[in-house]
Amino acid sequence: MKAISKLKWMMPPSLSRHFSHTPIASRNVSNYSLSSLLDDFTRFCYQRDLPRAIRAMDAMQSHGLHADAVTYSELIKCCLSRRAVAEAKLVRNHIFSGGYYPKTFLVNTLLNMYVKFDLLEEAQAMFDQMPERNVVSWTVMISAYCKLKLNNKALEFMILMLRDGVRPNMFTYSSVLRACDSLVNVRQLHCGIIKVGLDSDVFVRSALIDIYAKWGELRCAVSVFNEMVTGDFVVWNSIIGAFAQNNDGDGALNLFKRMKRAGFEANQPTLTSVLRACTGLALLELGTQVHVHVLKYDRDLILNNALLDMYCKCGSLEDAKSLFNRMVERDVISWSTMIAGLAQNGYSREALELFESMKLSGTKPNYITFLGILFACSHAGLLEDGWSHFRSMRNVYGIDPGREHYGCMIDLLGRAGKLGEALRLIEEMECEPDAITWRPLLDACRIHRNMDVAEYAAKQVLNLDPEDAGTYILLSNIYANSQRWEDVAEVRKTMRERGVRKEPGCSWIEVNKQIHAFILGDSSHPQAVQINRQLNLLIYKLREVGYVPDTSFVLRDLEGEQKEDSIRYHSEKLAIAFGLMSLSRGKTIRIRKNLRICGDCHIFAKLTAKVEHCTIVIRDPIRYHHFQDGICSCGDYW
């Protein structure tokens, strides 16, 4: 009897057709109790009643009884959904306690279970012992390695699979695409996909769009998207996310409109991508509009985090703080976003206080949290706090400081004028210093006018990043300051030879949900004449209260020979003038720019805020300046 019940499920396919699948009870009435044991087990499995199913399984085991593979797979699903690892192991042992090797499909289910429980080594051991592996077995392993970002391993498995004569299907491709660590890889796989006609599968399509976007090939992503005949909302989300990721906020927003016109409703991932696009463009008005859509998902953590970031990046701290306080659930990302947001907007003390609340709340800070903390310390010149948080990273939280943390500390020491200590810290670093490490030291040298260290630091940056236009200009300015004209000429020659071009200063402002861009001295704006008139008027008014253009900053521009004239038309000044004339009184003027603000524009903005009784927020690539009543939130320290 025992033997028959075992054979019922473990029989090799070739033999099983010779045996009847008639219930055991009907063959032998005296074994009725065994049959009911099996029935109980089956029922509990399908009812997802894990404790009773396990008890029934124990009882069966003592009689050597086994159920069919589908029932076991139900039980495994139940263990998975309850994250019951110990029970899952009991099930595995029971399944393997028979005389035959279980069916491939059942082992695949077990494999998947190990992977989901992050027991990859055990999964790998089981995979190695499998007498036969089908496309599912291979795909489970490949997608497990993809998820762990062990890309090489995933691609290696793909090759082993092909050598084994198993053909990849759409499941395999949609997983393995993520493992591509070069565009060449993506294209090779794409060829294979087209060859076997799997390019029409929507999963494969969204994976292709995603990976092309990751490698910056938006055009390829768009062609994959355009080939789609039937709509699919995840593919829409992929392409919107692709544009958002590649900093093409306009493209993302246009697609979002098209998606809505095509009759697809925006869900959380869509809205998160759209928010990311608004964040990148600092579109507060549009972002606030998206907030209305988000209300439907007001408990969604990821979406709230994206919204929080949008408010921080748009420099609207009041909205950010009120959202943060309302959030029912907060994770390390919410806290880190809020801390970094406060720090970047000049509220360093508040950022550090929030960090204390975070610790009290029981959320563990991570690598990124500390970047915000150290940024807060460095931008407020809090030397002691900086050191103590920096040391606590390893001592208290077991996080090894990375280059970026060292960069913050070097920034902090450098700004405090401790250039020697900063240099020593670079020498002490365990990781190789890179351009990001040297650049803050270079900035500090400029502030403290230490030409020797500056020259050294600039050369280090250019060794590591020969394309860094800002550093060439800084170096040439340092030489110019010391009247070393031959060296100035040499730097400019190197720049020309290497084809390095200075990015022109550009500022953006949102008026009536339209973005207006201004470039240094640009007169292409339809209202250029009025803007110039407004700007001149403003400068006249500011001179009355003591504004003197600070031409020493002109030295930062290679093209700055015309001195006062060139800074007069810096892009942020044009944007401020335009904001004053087109926004209603009392509305905050929000400007985003691609380069860091110069000292003259900083004074200009402070005085404008005072004279015109308005608030101006300028976001540069690193931080934010809130100008109000003649002062700036950065405390003139940036």
Added chain:
DNA sequence: GTAGGGTTAG
């Protein structure tokens, strides 16, 4: 029957 897609902080 078992395996696959889109979203958040530097």
